[in-house]
Amino acid sequence: MLQVTDVQRTFKSGDTTVTAVGGVNFKIPEGKFASIVGQSGSGKTTLLSLLGGLDKPTSGSIEVDGQDITKMHDHQLIGYRCRKIGFVFQQYNLVPNLTAIENVMLPMEFAKVPVAKRQARAKELLAQVELSEDQMKRKPGRLSGGQQQRVAIARALANSPALILADEPTGNLDSQTGKMIFDLLHSLSRSQNTTIVVVTHDLSIAGKTDKVFRLKDGKLVR
Amino acid sequence: MNVITRGIRNAFRNMIRTLSITVILGLSIGLSLVMLIANQAVANKIASVKASIGNTISISPAGFTPGSSANNALTTNELNSVKTIAHVTNLTEVLTDRLHNANATLPSRFPFDNTSSNGNNTTSLSSPIKLNVNRGGNGPRIFINGGGNLPSNFSLPVSIIGTTDPSNVNSNAITITSGSTIDAGKSTHNALVSTSMAAKNDMKVGSTFTAYGTTLTVKGIFTGDSTSAVANDVIVSLPTEQQLSGQTGVVTGAVATVDSIDNLDATTTAIQNKLGSAANVTNAVTEANNTISPLNSVKTITLYSLIGAVAAGSMIILMTMVMIVRERRREIGVIKAIGASNLRVMTQFMAESVTFTLLGAVVGIIGGVLAGNPITKLLVSNSTNAGARGPGGGFRHGGGFGPGHAFASFHSGIANISASIGWDIILYGLAAAVIIALIGSALASFFIAKIRPAEVMRAE
Numbered sequence: 047m048l049q050v051t052d053v054q055r056t057f058k059s060g061d062t063t064v065t066a067v068g069g070v071n072f073k074i075p076e077g078k079f080a081s082i083v084g085q086s087g088s089g090k091t092t093l094l095s096l097l098g099g100l101d102k103p104t105s106g107s108i109e110v111d112g113q114d115i116t117k118m119h120d121h122q123l124i125g126y127r128c129r130k131i132g133f134v135f136q137q138y139n140l141v142p143n144l145t146a147i148e149n150v151m152l153p154m155e156f157a158k159v160p161v162a163k164r165q166a167r168a169k170e171l172l173a174q175v176e177l178s179e180d181q182m183k184r185k186p187g188r189l190s191g192g193q194q195q196r197v198a199i200a201r202a203l204a205n206s207p208a209l210i211l212a213d214e215p216t217g218n219l220d221s222q223t224g225k226m227i228f229d230l231l232h233s234l235s236r237s238q239n240t241t242i243v244v245v246t247h248d249l250s251i252a253g254k255t256d257k258v259f260r261l262k263d264g265k266l267v268r
Numbered sequence: 269m270n271v272i273t274r275g276i277r278n279a280f281r282n283m284i285r286t287l288s289i290t291v292i293l294g295l296s297i298g299l300s301l302v303m304l305i306a307n308q309a310v311a312n313k314i315a316s317v318k319a320s321i322g323n324t325i326s327i328s329p330a331g332f333t334p335g336s337s338a339n340n341a342l343t344t345n346e347l348n349s350v351k352t353i354a355h356v357t358n359l360t361e362v363l364t365d366r367l368h369n370a371n372a373t374l375p376s377r378f379p380f381d382n383t384s385s386n387g388n389n390t391t392s393l394s395s396p397i398k399l400n401v402n403r404g405g406n407g408p409r410i411f412i413n414g415g416g417n418l419p420s421n422f423s424l425p426v427s428i429i430g431t432t433d434p435s436n437v438n439s440n441a442i443t444i445t446s447g448s449t450i451d452a453g454k455s456t457h458n459a460l461v462s463t464s465m466a467a468k469n470d471m472k473v474g475s476t477f478t479a480y481g482t483t484l485t486v487k488g489i490f491t492g493d494s495t496s497a498v499a500n501d502v503i504v505s506l507p508t509e510q511q512l513s514g515q516t517g518v519v520t521g522a523v524a525t526v527d528s529i530d531n532l533d534a535t536t537t538a539i540q541n542k543l544g545s546a547a548n549v550t551n552a553v554t555e556a557n558n559t560i561s562p563l564n565s566v567k568t569i570t571l572y573s574l575i576g577a578v579a580a581g582s583m584i585i586l587m588t589m590v591m592i593v594r595e596r597r598r599e600i601g602v603i604k605a606i607g608a609s610n611l612r613v614m615t616q617f618m619a620e621s622v623t624f625t626l627l628g629a630v631v632g633i634i635g636g637v638l639a640g641n642p643i644t645k646l647l648v649s650n651s652t653n654a655g656a657r658g659p660g661g662g663f664r665h666g667g668g669f670g671p672g673h674a675f676a677s678f679h680s681g682i683a684n685i686s687a688s689i690g691w692d693i694i695l696y697g698l699a700a701a702v703i704i705a706l707i708g709s710a711l712a713s714f715f716i717a718k719i720r721p722a723e724v725m726r727a728e
Binding site for chain 1: 270271274277278281598599602603604605606607608609612720721722
């Protein structure tokens with residue numbers, strides 16, 4: 047369960063205060079697939095950063111699995127990001143000199159999972175996102191955009207997180223591959239019972255999610 | 269794969285860059301090692317020169333150069349006053365001269381002077397020293413202006429040394445190999461000849477030869493610390509030489525021994541004050557300091573170069589790592605976002621930095637070990653050639669005495685430097701590499717700590 051209560055994030059810009067996220071409230075039950083839509087500059091990415099513990103809100107609370115992450119210290123946030131959150135980025139952001147399987151093993155290394163377990167879990171996840179044995183040993187440069195995004199999704203799932211945050215996961219892909227990735231995320235939310243929040247401006251994709259939040263000028267609108 | 273392995277692997281991400289950094293760091297570490305090797309070798313040499321300084325003071329007539337006429341020589345009477353100076357425990361007096369073979373022909377303008385007052389500087393002895401003409405061959409050489417050769421019956425003038433201490437001549441400890449020594453206090457017609465001289469002239473103990481028209485008997489045959497340095501020498505007692513050369517009471521040099529090295533400078537001043545401007549009074553400390561001053565310069569240069577090379581290496585790796593961190597800013601942000609701590613990311617970059625420097629260290633250590641000795645010799649050779657020209661230089665077989673000899677021995681000693689390269693040097697090299705790596709990654713680590721993953725997401 048993800049519960050966001052009256053979250054506000056402001057930035058100082060010279061003498062003026064800019065409100066990136068202003069008093070947002072929402073709740074997403076466990077295992078649901080939600081999307082946040084809005085125009086560029088509406089505060090989508092800032093909200094995603096707050097949910098992922100990459101940034102701290104000016105006020106309000108964010109509860110993930112009953113834990114208020116706004117009260118966590120920096121070192122606790124590192125643990126939270128490692129075990130509770132999975133990130134999927136628009137640019138995939140895989141480590142270029144690591145193979146697909148090594149990229150998936152990376153979060154598990156940070157979570158101190160033993161090597162043998164890491165390897166088995168990474169293989170299992172990559173197989174789940176339909177990567178062949180040969181593709182698992184390739185570095186990102188030798189994989190297509192869709193394959194890279196699938197590796198990124200497998201990496202996000204590595205530590206069985208409570209919440210997967212995806213920032214424009216289909217933004218860099220053609221429509222067919224984008225649809226495939228979206229379907230994959232959708233099926234994962236069902237099979238793994240993982241809450242997924244996707245930031246997108248593609249309304250056709252957003253329309254297929256369990257919940258849609260529209261963000262305008264940092265505030266949720268109906 | 270762990271954080272260290274990943275760091276090491278990252279070092280090989282761009283082979284051209286890795287190769288360039290390795291070569292540049294190798295040069296820097298190699299130069300550091302060469303400078304360290306040179307610095308240690310020079311420091312050891314300075315220490316050994318200082319350790320070899322004896323507690324003796326050289327006294328020579330003012331303006332006297334070895335082999336020249338002793339027209340301003342000191343006298344035994346003057347030197348007797350030195351014996352009474354506090355801390356002087358012994359005084360060795362010497363009168364030197366050169367004798368040419370009566371049957372040999374000297375080339376015109378040969379640098380030979382007739383110092384005796386009886387005008388008969390001849391001997392029946394032939395010198396065992398063979399001079400090489402016009403830079404040919406090894407050993408002593410003579411250059412004849414306009415070319416040409418020495419006369420076929422040429423023999424180098426021999427040195428005759430009258431001394432009050434026949435056990436030590438021209439800073440060489442004398443060992444009698446055959447016969448016995450002479451009575452240094454009496455005027456007798458006995459002499460000691462070098463083993464080379466005896467062999468050249470087919471002499472043994474009891475043989476006779478002439479000097480200044482007088483027949484002398486070989487009482488003993490000797491060799492010195494340096495066989496070649498004493499090869500051309502004949503030793504007689506001081507009274508004998510004074511009587512034979514007709515220079516009664518005259519000495520061309522003396523060596524005063526002081527009870528302690530601590531009193532050396534004060535006693536030198538006291539002797540100089542006693543003898544006034546008639547004498548040059550120097551001690552081994554002054555001479556050694558003059559001689560090692562070029563070494564001190566080399567030591568300073570190598571120290572600064574060592575610091576400079578380590579600093580340059582650190583700067584190279586520092587700038588490289590900063591560049592790499594800037595280049596991989598997004599990657600660092602993502603790694604942090606998926607759960608890596610600052611420390612973990614820093615460790616990964618440090619491993620990369622250490623890998624670069626260890627690669628550079630391998631190249632540098634090989635280069636440093638190979639170049640250390642030749643460069644040390646070159647530095648010392650250039651420095652001593654430029655800085656060490658002093659009294660007593662030049663042709664030594666003329667039988668000179670005084671500070672020139674002590675100086676010459678120091679000078680020849682410092683040019684003969686050898687750098688030793690042991691495991692400690694290699695360990696220093698590796699330690700320097702690790703220090704360079706740690707300094708080099710410090711700023712990079714600071715930048716890593718400053719990268720906020722939220723910024724990476726915002727840049728999406």
